[in-house]
Amino acid sequence: MTKDECFYLGKIVSKYSFKGELLIKLDTDEPETYLTTESILVELNQKLIPFFIEESSLHKSSLLRVRIEDIANEEDADELVGLSVFLPIKELPELAEDQFYYHEIIGFTAFDKNSGKIGSISGVNDSTPQALFEIKHPSGKEILIPVNDSFIEKIDKLNQEFYFQTPEGLIEMYLD
Structure with missing residues (x-):
């Protein structure tokens, strides 16, 4: 194994x-x-x-x-x-529909309420004081979003989609 x-x-x-x-x-x-x-x-x-x-x-x-x-x-x-x-x-114990393990969301398509589709979740960095979602934008740039319940709007495991509602300017900061 x-x-x-x-x-x-x-x-x-x-x-x-x-x-x-x-x-x-x-x-x-x-x-x-x-x-x-x-x-x-x-x-x-x-x-x-x-x-x-x-x-x-x-x-x-x-x-x-x-x-x-x-x-x-x-x-x-x-x-x-x-x-x-x-x-x-x-x-691993089964989780409720609105809960997830980091490894199971790799590859999910990421959406932001204000920015639309922002890319694909490539990983979760939990070696920092604040764990971060790592999202690969279609442009090749990396977007980092803090793992914070208030930023997570919805998880659709069936369609492998993850929906965020991030603070204004957070996504744009990585794309400018």
Whole structure:
């Protein structure tokens, strides 16, 4: 399985006990969703390695405390601390019609209430303090729109269309 077929779940931040238990800082608003996860994929040497979970529980609400099969002591656990954890995309929970995962809107046609068709969503940059929709305009220029609920007017998943209502001048700023 490749990273393209997976989503980032979180990072192993520390050991929990001398028995090899680990704490995973989850990148989610609903950590309880992952309490029944049977296995995780850990990125080790640029490869995703499957690990099977024997037991898990929430720790301080946003950390998943796990006991992993064949990790029975601190030394084994030390090798995993600091590594990223992934799950297959098919394990993402279903969302309401007006919600979306970043990966699923790539390629959607983007429209703005004032500017009409503005291009195609080529990505979402979430490495900045404010996540940004990256939109490729037909002219080849890139338009960046903050990921902000007040700028999203409608999502039409069936027709792969995304409708924005951006502040006046935002789109024009990129096209002048």
